[in-house]
Amino acid sequence: MPDIEREASSLFAGREVELGLLASYLAPVTSHEALERASDDGRVWVAADAQDAPVGFALVVDLGLFAHLEELDVLPEHGRKGLGSALIEAVCEWAATRGFSAVTLSTFRDVPWNAPLYARRGFAVIEPDDLPPELVQIVERERKKGMRTERRVIMQREV
Numbered sequence: 001m002p003d004i005e006r007e008a009s010s011l012f013a014g015r016e017v018e019l020g021l022l023a024s025y026l027a028p029v030t031s032h033e034a035l036e037r038a039s040d041d042g043r044v045w046v047a048a049d050a051q052d053a054p055v056g057f058a059l060v061v062d063l064g065l066f067a068h069l070e071e072l073d074v075l076p077e078h079g080r081k082g083l084g085s086a087l088i089e090a091v092c093e094w095a096a097t098r099g100f101s102a103v104t105l106s107t108f109r110d111v112p113w114n115a116p117l118y119a120r121r122g123f124a125v126i127e128p129d130d131l132p133p134e135l136v137q138i139v140e141r142e143r144k145k146g147m148r149t150e151r152r153v154i155m156q157r158e159v
Helices: 002-012 032-040 083-097 115-120 133-144
Strands: 044-048 054-062 066-074 102-108 124-126 152-158
Touching: 002 054, 002 066, 032 044, 032 054, 044 083, 054 083, 066 083, 066 133, 083 102, 083 115, 102 115, 102 133, 115 152, 133 152
Parallel strands: 066 102
Antiparallel strands: 044 054, 054 066, 102 152, 124 152
16 A cells, blocks of 8 residues: 555655645655554555556544545556545445544645545535634644645535
8 A cells, every 4th residue: 555655646746846745745655554453443445456456545534523534545557547436435435334424534625636536526625714623633734744734625525
């Protein structure tokens, strides 16, 4: 999964300044330990190719009322084939069966494969003044990592 995460982040190459991304933000990947814990908890979904090799994944963290889509990555050469959408749907179905009220996420407002994709999948922007404390913490965490949070939005889809 870390290789998928690294390759997917390469789509942002050349846009770091525009999006307020520090190289230090793109470089780290989700640790094997965190992925293993999430897998043990049933909070990771993997998309595979015809040879059963992983080509994408989704990772969710539990924020209490919300299942927060922390990471969604698909290898660039497998993009635009519906894998990301299938992973999103799997996450939303899982969240509904686990009693979460919504799936939330933080993403770039103007990147075509970010907020516009999620809007097509039924997610809506939550205005900053309406964010519950759990999601304010997500924004603050991103700000501390050096991201231009004004370029990002928090979105949710009720399940």
